[in-house]
Amino acid sequence: MEPPDLRRLLSNVPLRTVLIVPFVLQILGAVGLVGYLSFRNGQQAVNELAGQLRSEMSARIEGELKGYLESPHGFNRINSATFAEGQFDMVEGRNAVQFLRQVQVSDFIYASYCGDQTGQYLGAYRYTPEDNQTTIALSVSNAGSDYNLDFHRIGTTGDKGSLLQRFRPYDPRQRPWYGSAVKAERPIWSEVYLDFATGLPTITASEPVYGQNNRLIGVCATDVVLLQELRQFLANLSIGDSGIAFVMDRSGALLSSSTDEPLTTGEGEAMTMLQAVDSSDRLIQATTSDLQQRFGSFEEIYSPQQIDFKLPRDGLDLMGGEHLFVEVLPFQDDRGLDWLIVIAVPESDFMSQIYANTRNTVLLSIVALAIATGVGIVTARWVIRPLLELNNAAKDIAKGELDRTVEIHRSDEVGELANSFNAMAGQLQESFQTLEAKNAELQHLDKLKDEFLANTSHELRTPLNGMIG
Incomplete structure (x- = not known):
């Protein structure tokens, strides 16, 4: 059984609200749930795809390096x-x-x-x-x-x-x-x-x-x-829209990358190899900084690693706070090479379509909500308008307008109610007319009675007055 407070609360809710709000909430809940599940499933699929892509790209770079450095x-x-x-x-x-x-x-x-x-x-x-x-x-x-x-x-x-x-x-x-x-x-x-x-x-x-x-x-x-051949190969890799690939040694010196950034710093005899953590490319700099913090030293990376981390915010940079998918693959041979192959891809490269679909889902939800609200309002008016007319007619009858009827031509339950109301109003009017006729007749009889009594009283009073006088 419903609690009294809830029953009292529901009894005070307008019928129009009862007809519109649940309908709109159902639409909103269904669309929101479908959108959320679609987004989560898409995100999970993206994570799996990102892992496969990173592994594939690092394997391709490894194969290229082996061929590149074997001859x-x-x-x-x-x-x-x-x-x-x-x-x-x-x-x-x-x-x-x-x-x-x-x-x-x-x-x-x-x-x-x-x-x-x-x-x-x-x-x-x-x-x-x-x-x-x-x-x-x-x-x-x-x-x-x-x-x-x-x-x-x-x-x-x-x-x-x-x-x-x-x-x-x-x-x-x-x-x-x-x-x-x-x-x-x-x-x-x-x-x-x-x-x-x-x-x-x-x-x-x-x-x-x-x-x-x-x-x-x-x-x-x-x-x-x-410089040239390896950089060209890295630049030609399809690593999303803004993903990067780079190779560095265990000291952190940047050996090659898919960007066009110079690999040296300084001039003349002061020229040195550019350290990856000092790179002007934000993805390279953020990735190497995270690897240093995570492992303590590049020397501690012994096996392939797949890492996801969040880019730090940088002022108004729109990339701030975005997730980055990273693959690190040690590259070694028996002749002394010991490098690290790194792939870094922003999540947005994979999620852009999902974000677009999510935006479309939100827009469709708003449109669906607007349509549902409009349909609910129209439906509520269609249901409530004859009820309001019946209510007003009942009030008019209560005020004495016994000839009041409603013009509702429908074949549904509301139409049957209107017909019953009109029949009731007709019967009520007929009953009142009958009562009024009876009342008029009673008033006439009462008048005749009064006249009869008056005449009888007069007739009786006349002989009595003669006898007395």
Whole structure:
């Protein structure tokens, strides 16, 4: 049973409200629930899709890096065998065609060369003169160049042509790529460094060369510039509308990215590799900062990680507070590479369509609510108007207007009620007319009675007066 207070409250609610409000609330609740469930299901699907996309993108970058960085060591093996057989003319700086071909066929190979234990050096090098027209030159350092690094034109057979530029004294044995390979006694990678001639981020694959009795002859190496080819590959990846991909080493130095941001900072001898946490790109900076806080150090990331975090707000930046999907994949090989591949995608890249659908759902809900309210009002008026007319007619009858009827021509229950009301009003009017006729008749009889009594009294009083008088 309903509580008395609730029953009293409901009894005071207008019929129009009872007819409209529940109808509107049902529409609003149904549309809101459907919209919410649709949004949540879409968000869950997006999270799964984002995880798959991040894994796919990082795997593609890993595969590209492996292919990208395998050929330099392949070139070194070939060059080491040729060097061990004495086929490179280190004294005269000739027969460097093998180096020439390697630089020609691989756009990402910047230089291919060998240095020996006597301080001689021979190779092919991408040379960019003052007119910025890059060409492949023969690079040589020996007694003939007074052990300066000279760049010469190179013929199709790999022989030395005219001098292009004398750079400066150069002893390969003092270079990191040479000393590291000799110390490791196996093929290795150097740390990423800025090339002394170009200032570009470069990594060198080097391999020690041994002759008879395991005697060290020298070292062969291949320089790989990390700037163009890898950046182009990263930039061409479809990582949402505003997602980014970048590669950094364990120190946090930015090696490559899908943005066009310079990878170095400073000028001249003060030029250094750009740290990812100092990047001008907000996604790169926020991602690396979060990784540092989360793991304490980039060295602590041992396995693939999928991370979601919220970007900090930055003034009026509309991206502030947005969620970011991040994938971190360690990239390592047995030659000393130890980098991190990072994918970062804003949630809005995946959720934009869902947000649009949600906005459409809200708009449709408002339209549906307006229509439902309008239909409810029209329906309430259609139901209540004859009831109000009946109510007014009943009040008029109560005031004595017994000829009052209602003109409601409907075949539903309200129409039946109107017909019954009119019949009742007719019967009531007929009853009142009958009563009035009876009343008039009674009044006439009462008048006749009064006249009869008056006449009788007079008749009786006359003889009595005669008798008395």
